[in-house]
Amino acid sequence: MHIVIMGCGRVGSALAQTLEQQGHTVAVIDQDPTAFRRLGPGFGGRRVTGIGFDQDTLREAGIAEAGAFAAVSSGDNSNIISARVAREMFGVENVAARIYDPRRAEVYQRLGIPTVATVRWTADQMLRRLLPSGAEPLWRDPTGGVQLAEVHASAAWVGHKISKLQEETGVRVAFLTRLGEAILPSSQTVLQEGDLVHVMMRTDEVDKVEASFAKGPEEEGGH
DSSP states (O other): EEEEEOOHHHHHHHHHHHHHHHOOOEEEEEEEEEGGGGGGGTTSSSEEOTTOOOHHHHHHGGGOOOOEEEESSSOOOHHHHHHHHIIIIIIOOOEEEEESSSSGHHHHTTTTTOEEEEEOHHHHHHHHSSSOOOOEEEEEEETSSEEEEEEEEOGGGGTTTTHHHHHHHHHEEEEETTTTEEOOTTOOOBTTTTTTEEEEEEGHHHHHHHHHHOOOOOOEEEE
C-alpha cells in the first residue's frame, strides 16, 4: 500500500519508518525541509516540502494512489483539514488525524475522520487505523479456545443492527468504542461509521470471522 504522512516530527518519522519496514511505500510531507533529517539516510520514501492540505502538495506525495493518509503535524486544524481533503477530494479510504485537544475528538469523528488524541497516542493505535484489516486479540481464556478481539468491520455494516452482525458472523459483540467512549450495545444498537467493534469468538474461527466482517452483510433474500 502507498501511505502519505503529513508531519515529520517524532510521531510522523517513527510512523514512516515502521510502515516502510513493513513493506509499504511512504511519502512524508512537511513545511520544514530540515524536518526530514529525522527519517535518517536509510529511508527510501518520498520527502515532499509543502503544506499538507494543499492539493498540489498532496498530488506530489502520491495521494491519488494512496490507500491511507495520516495527519500527525503539530496543528489540530491543519491535521483535520488535510485529513478531510484526503478523504473527500481524493477518496482515500483509511484516514487518521492526530489531535492535541481531546475535546475536539467528537467533532472530528462526526466528520468521519478517526482521531488519535496525543495523551493516549501509541504507534499501534495509529497503525490500526491505517491498516485496519485483521483481528487484534485483547484477551484469551486459559484454554485458548475463546478470545476477545477488536475486529475491523467493513463500511458495509454501517447502518445494520448488532443482532444482524452477530447472527451472520457467529460472534458475540462485547462492546463498541464510539467517539472515544466504550459502550455496551444491545441487539438493537445500530453500527455507526467509526465504531470499533470488540467481539468474543472462538479462536479457531478467527479467519472466518475476519472474512465475514470484511465482506459485509448478506443481501436481503440472498443465500
